[in-house]
Amino acid sequence: MIADRPTTADRIRQVGVTVSEVACVFGTLVGTGVIGTRVAESSGGSLSAEATHLAPAGPAFSIWSVIYLGLLAYTVWQWLPSQATSPRHRAIGWLVAASMLLNAAWLLVTQVNLIAVSVGVIIALLAVLVATNGRLLRHAPSGTADAVITDGTLGLYLGWVTVATCANVAAALGAHGWRPTGLLADVLAVAVLAVAALVGVGLARWARGGAGPGRWGIALALAWGLAWIAVGRTASDPHSLPAAIAAGLGALVVLGSTWAVGRGVDRHPDGLRPDGRKGAPVTSRP
Template identity: 50%
Template sequence: METRSTDLARQITVTVSLVICIVGSMIGVGVFGGTPIAQAAGGALAADSTLLAPATPAFSIWSVVYAGLVAFTVWQWLPSQRANSRQRSLGWIVAVSMVLNAAWILSVQAGLLLVSVVIILALLVTLVLAFLRYSQSRAASWVEAIVVDGTLGLYLGWTSVAVCANIAAALKASGFSGLGLRPEIWSVAVLVVVAVVGIALAIKGHGRLALAAAIAWGLVWITVGRSTDAPESFPTAVAAAVAAALVLGAAITVRARGVMAGAGAGLGAGVSAHR
């Protein structure tokens, strides 16, 4: 495929965006002396802040996501990827997502929770757009499947859960009373929505496991958090566990059906060839 002048610009933009993202993440963990995210904004996003807050170990997934983004950035610099159609459709979107990631961290550090909700929703929309694009084609190799599909799947899956925790934290900080409904009703309702969305993404993405695994990861840690730490909530813990099982189960089922269908088609072609 012929190289365009915008290809180099895209590669450079992705790289600069990665640097911004990494610096933002370092600020988020307090490397430069700032307040860690869990303690920023009065602890609004701490593991014990709301019913939808995952336990602290859940956030270790960010290390995997960031490592994947580094790998994605290196991958897109390979000569074979400069004019690659997948990279052309994804590069700019991934760059935007990394800048939004850093902007989200800075907004939380500044205590601007409502602004952080707007930013993380924009991040979610950006990652869904990327998902819709890379789901239209298969990775050309197992390396690309891990570096591109796997990284972006984890990124979207975790962000899907983080959005819920972020909105819950912002509502609590703003004094939202729940319209007279018990907190557990709201948390269970949100988890039902997460399960439905996760299943829909599993179907749309042909059972992409990284995406489902990241959603399930976040949900399982909500279960752990609400079972072992304040505010404890048995209904929320159970709903999160069931949602995790449904999302992961849906992805595995869709994936298995796809593999079986492919094997069946191959067997049929082989039989026809020998007739």
């Protein structure tokens, strides 16, 4: 049951999320070149759209605008009186704050050419987002607005960072002199893209008991990233038809599996889960 009045811990958490949002905005201003160097131009160009076989084409990064707006909306949302003592915000608030701080940290370390450090930061960010979305699966949204703002935003965040992690690792390897070419480069790219698609399938099944916006947020962001990798490998260097085909097919597999999982959930409206067990995966409601 939700407490009538926010506790001191609730207020501290709300302030912590807000301060982290401010830090995230600062990092964004640095990363977009407003008060720093654009990410694509930092770290000696290792993170540009033409750096590796796994680099998405430039327009792919516009998804950050949606994610950042969603994080801003979440920051405001968690301050509303109806949300202040919500069990789900108590469960995820500090994790969301940590994700925003890690986001800012990633942008800052790439500014000073610490590309190897950026890999550690983005892996930590990915782990935090997995934990955050996992907690959302255990706490149902209070309504449509909560599902869209909270689950939708954090789903997009997780899906995109999954793709970005692959690209970041490839960029770091390239920056440190490991740049496979020819057939080897194609084979490795296809293998990584296949794994990314399988991860997308796994995430769809994992998130099947959660809110639709969260499940689809993960899938759409992951498919978006894969699709723009396909575009990048056909429209600019390094050209790779095998990588482009693998990325395009991967995007379709992720979307198709998410749709199939959604249909399975819809067919069990009486609390019977898709795996045949009774009881909804979500165990708590605010």
